[in-house]
Amino acid sequence: MSRGHSDFRTLERRNRRETVLLVTVFLVLFTALGFGLDFVFGDLTIAEGSLVGFPTLTIAALIIGSVQAVLSYYSGASVVLASVHARELTADTPKHQMVLDVVHEMALAARMPMPRAYIIHDPAPNAFATGRDPEHSVICVTAGLVDEMDREELQGVIGHEMSHIADYDIRTMMMIAVLIGGIALLADFFIRWSWFGGFGGIGGGRRDRDNRDSGNAGALIAIAVFILAILAPMFSQLIAMAISRQREYLADASSVEFTRNPRALLRALELIAQTESPLKHASRGVGHLFMVNPLQAAGEDDEGFWANLFSTHPPLNRRIARLRALIGESEAAADTAKSS
Amino acid sequence: MLIFLIIVAVIAIYLVFAYNGLVRLKNEIDNAWRQIDVQLKRRHDLIPNLVEAVKGYMEFERDTLTQVVEARNRAVAAPNQAAQVAAENQLTAGLGRLLALIERYPQLKADQNVMQLQEQLTTTENQLAFARQAYNDVVLNFNTRIQSFPTNFIANNFGFTPAEYFKIDEADRAVPKVDLSLGSPHA
Numbered sequence: 001m002s003r004g005h006s007d008f009r010t011l012e013r014r015n016r017r018e019t020v021l022l023v024t025v026f027l028v029l030f031t032a033l034g035f036g037l038d039f040v041f042g043d044l045t046i047a048e049g050s051l052v053g054f055p056t057l058t059i060a061a062l063i064i065g066s067v068q069a070v071l072s073y074y075s076g077a078s079v080v081l082a083s084v085h086a087r088e089l090t091a092d093t094p095k096h097q098m099v100l101d102v103v104h105e106m107a108l109a110a111r112m113p114m115p116r117a118y119i120i121h122d123p124a125p126n127a128f129a130t131g132r133d134p135e136h137s138v139i140c141v142t143a144g145l146v147d148e149m150d151r152e153e154l155q156g157v158i159g160h161e162m163s164h165i166a167d168y169d170i171r172t173m174m175m176i177a178v179l180i181g182g183i184a185l186l187a188d189f190f191i192r193w194s195w196f197g198g199f200g201g202i203g204g205g206r207r208d209r210d211n212r213d214s215g216n217a218g219a220l221i222a223i224a225v226f227i228l229a230i231l232a233p234m235f236s237q238l239i240a241m242a243i244s245r246q247r248e249y250l251a252d253a254s255s256v257e258f259t260r261n262p263r264a265l266l267r268a269l270e271l272i273a274q275t276e277s278p279l280k281h282a283s284r285g286v287g288h289l290f291m292v293n294p295l296q297a298a299g300e301d302d303e304g305f306w307a308n309l310f311s312t313h314p315p316l317n318r319r320i321a322r323l324r325a326l327i328g329e330s331e332a333a334a335d336t337a338k339s340s
Numbered sequence: 341m342l343i344f345l346i347i348v349a350v351i352a353i354y355l356v357f358a359y360n361g362l363v364r365l366k367n368e369i370d371n372a373w374r375q376i377d378v379q380l381k382r383r384h385d386l387i388p389n390l391v392e393a394v395k396g397y398m399e400f401e402r403d404t405l406t407q408v409v410e411a412r413n414r415a416v417a418a419p420n421q422a423a424q425v426a427a428e429n430q431l432t433a434g435l436g437r438l439l440a441l442i443e444r445y446p447q448l449k450a451d452q453n454v455m456q457l458q459e460q461l462t463t464t465e466n467q468l469a470f471a472r473q474a475y476n477d478v479v480l481n482f483n484t485r486i487q488s489f490p491t492n493f494i495a496n497n498f499g500f501t502p503a504e505y506f507k508i509d510e511a512d513r514a515v516p517k518v519d520l521s522l523g524s525p526h527a
Contacts, residue, residue, distance in 0.1 A: 097459060101462075105466045
């Protein structure tokens with residue numbers, strides 16, 4: 001295999017590395033803001049070159065955010081399903097039987113237990129998956145998806161959703177939600193505190209107020225923390241969106257891993273790109289879970305830099321282009337294999 | 341002295357994790373093989389029903405029907421692994437032809453029973469293909485792991501040998517991939 005070729009395995013590996021990088025940046029941001037605040041409030045100081053004290057605020061923010069996350073973690077699927085008016089998918093028609101069979105096939109290919117299947121009676125072709133781990137997972141399709149797609153395309157879409165479950169994407173995004181919540185809490189708290197005159201007490205810590213040098217350093221740190229507090233919430237959103245987009249590309253590559261058929265997903269995405277109608281019942285809270293963000297009508301899939309920064313999914317054209325490249329690579333590889 | 345103990349502890353912990361990892365992968369291989377078996381059995385059971393249901397309509401396809409039935413019987417009665425694999429591969433080829441032929445008979449497509457059986461067989465063939473794929477994937481993981489440094493030392497010492505891939509015979513590679521949708525909704 002020559003170096004220029006990239007198959008789905010290479011894509012997956014690269015993708016997972018980039019996700020780790022992004023999550024690390026996130027953690028650094030959270031820690032910087034939290035510790036910064038603790039420093040300003042004097043919970044944390046630097047004595048003899050090492051950190052001393054207990055980062056109360058950082059931990060508090062983490063705990064509050066975690067409580068929220070744990071609650072949604074365990075109620076998880078049922079809340080989401082209710083909000084989109086999904087109903088259990090049963091084999092009441094041959095088509096529905098086929099969809100259940102496809103879910104079973106993809107579960108085999110993904111080496112996971114079979115998820116529960118639900119259906120939304122909406123003509124827009126779309127699908128989503130939710131659930132904290134493979135044993136408690138749910139896949140939901142729309143009636144539009146079932147009507148418009150053939151078996152191969154269904155395999156592609158359902159394979160994509162399966163991989164979100166298998167890669168614990170839902171759990172990852174939940175943890176990130178904790179961190180976002182934590183950052184928002186910290187930033188909000190700090191900005192209110194400083195707005196209401198809290199800056200009078202800044203000096204790098206209650207103990208060193210008489211020390212000139214530490215006073216100046218303290219003020220500088222406080223200003224830095226203030227700027228961080230203003231920018232952090234937006235940065236955290238940006239990073240979260242970047243992570244979400246990464247996972248979407250990864251899910252596309254994993255779908256190819258499961259079906260070994262990039263054309264299946266390619267055709268499915270092209271079909272979705274042609275459909276005009278947005279989903280009726282999708283709310284902001286669940287939009288990011290879908291195959292294609294249902295809150296954007298297809299025509300508005302903006303490729304512009306700024307629009308892309310804040311969206312949960314990559315633009316459809318780019319996803320389609322990547323799949324095309326995969327097909328090209330696999331055909332080239334097959335050609336070299338045949339001629340060698 | 342303390343540093344030495346720490347190093348020994350770290351190595352010991354690593355050995356435990358590495359060994360358990362190999363055991364887990366080996367079991368995944370066994371499980372994946374069992375999945376294949378499950379699908380094979382399922383299609384053995386489904387085939388007689390399908391043949392019965394379509395026999396009346398497909399007078400001119402006697403040959404194909406006979407091939408399928410005979411391959412199935414050989415697979416069920418196979419005395420050893422090699423014979424079974426050969427029979428199963430022939431059965432896959434024959435079934436592919438049969439399922440494609442069904443598409444050409446409008447009377448068959450109107451028959452609820454036949455359509456249900458066709459879907460069951462189609463999904464069984466797909467599940468068989470995916471079970472084989474899953475098997476080969478776990479074999480790949482396992483073989484890569486036991487050949488890589490430093491796990492290869494543990495593998496050699498504890499008797500982990502590379503697993504066999506599920507290969508298709510050259511003759512059977514010619515089987516065309518059949519798209520068996522319930523009538524394509526778009527041209």
